[in-house]
Amino acid sequence: MTRVGSPVEQDVRTGRWWSLPRVVDRRVVALAWASFVVEVVLIGTGGLVRLTASGLGCPTWPKCTADSLVSTPEMGVHGVIEFGNRLLTFVLVIVAVAMFLSVVRMLRTRPELFWLAFAQGVAIPVQAVIGGMSVWTNLNPFVVGLHFVVSAALTSVTAALVYRTSNGPRTDERLVPGWYTGVLRGTIAAVVVTVLVGILTTGSGPHAGADAAVDGGRLHRTGFDPAVMEHLHAWPAYALFALTLVLVVGAVRLGRPSRWPLLLLVVEFLQIAVGLTQARTGLPVGLVGTHMVLAGLLVGAVTVVALSTRGSAGRAAIREPVTA
Numbered sequence: 001m002t003r004v005g006s007p008v009e010q011d012v013r014t015g016r017w018w019s020l021p022r023v024v025d026r027r028v029v030a031l032a033w034a035s036f037v038v039e040v041v042l043i044g045t046g047g048l049v050r051l052t053a054s055g056l057g058c059p060t061w062p063k064c065t066a067d068s069l070v071s072t073p074e075m076g077v078h079g080v081i082e083f084g085n086r087l088l089t090f091v092l093v094i095v096a097v098a099m100f101l102s103v104v105r106m107l108r109t110r111p112e113l114f115w116l117a118f119a120q121g122v123a124i125p126v127q128a129v130i131g132g133m134s135v136w137t138n139l140n141p142f143v144v145g146l147h148f149v150v151s152a153a154l155t156s157v158t159a160a161l162v163y164r165t166s167n168g169p170r171t172d173e174r175l176v177p178g179w180y181t182g183v184l185r186g187t188i189a190a191v192v193v194t195v196l197v198g199i200l201t202t203g204s205g206p207h208a209g210a211d212a213a214v215d216g217g218r219l220h221r222t223g224f225d226p227a228v229m230e231h232l233h234a235w236p237a238y239a240l241f242a243l244t245l246v247l248v249v250g251a252v253r254l255g256r257p258s259r260w261p262l263l264l265l266v267v268e269f270l271q272i273a274v275g276l277t278q279a280r281t282g283l284p285v286g287l288v289g290t291h292m293v294l295a296g297l298l299v300g301a302v303t304v305v306a307l308s309t310r311g312s313a314g315r316a317a318i319r320e321p322v323t324a
Contacts, residue, residue, distance in 0.1 A: 057082030061132035141203030159300035173311030
């Protein structure tokens with residue numbers, strides 16, 4: 001329990017809104033949400049770059065062209081879209097730095113928040129380098145796929161930040177029996193397989209990320225049969241849906257809150273619906289982009305489901321920052 005007059009209590013009572021928090025307050029929660037939202041938006045804008053054939057709108061990296069840091073009028077709309085996506089990375093950096101600073105004084109009291117924020121910050125330059133490699137390799141589908149893998153991992157990290165800042169630190173209490181944990185592990189494995197096969201499926205399809213004229217006709221694809229990959233992608237997705245149904249029914253039978261597995265189920269239903277529709281309508285860019293964003297939300301949702309099976313200390317420590 002915090003003692004009256006301790007540094008934490010003094011910060012809460014006399015600190016300014018801009019002071020670095022010692023406890024989780026509404027600023028920290030808001031930054032955690034901002035971290036998650038920006039990651040999902042970045043997946044969406046990355047999809048926009050690919051689906052509008054703007055992947056080489058800026059043909060070099062880290063500059064946009066050999067002579068210009070920014071896009072030029074001669075580069076047209078592709079340059080604007082690609083450079084706009086690069087600019088969003090700076091927004092992510094600002095949010096990540098703010099998130100880390102908001103928990104840097106909690107290394108001893110809330111180490112899980114410190115390390116999650118640290119992981120988010122470290123992953124950003126890694127993501128930037130992979131983005132540069134995708135340009136240098138003329139949008140090699142495997143490099144582009146790795147780019148998405150890191151983005152998906154960051155949605156998991158930031159979803160965990162949201163959950164932990166909102167629900168408090170984890171306790172040792174296990175809220176579900178062993179069989180439920182086993183089903184959950186199978187669900188997580190199914191999510192991983194579904195996302196990875198989905199990346200390979202997209203890398204086999206028509207959306208290479210750049211115009212043939214821009215890339216000199218060297219539009220890389222994986223070489224896999226797109227029709228076969230669509231079927232391979234569907235099987236783990238259906239298995240995932242079945243496993244999540246078990247989680248929902250199991251939560252109800254156990255008398256546990258079912259909102260998180262139910263949220264996961266809804267995301268999966270939308271993902272399957274969009275996937276089937278896009279496959280039968282010639283992969284329109286709007287549906288493919290939606291499918292990509294839902295994949296990020298899928299990873300975030302399963303992360304929260306996993307965290308919710310362990311006890312949390314609760315929201316009691318969340319405080320309103322003092323402004324006077």
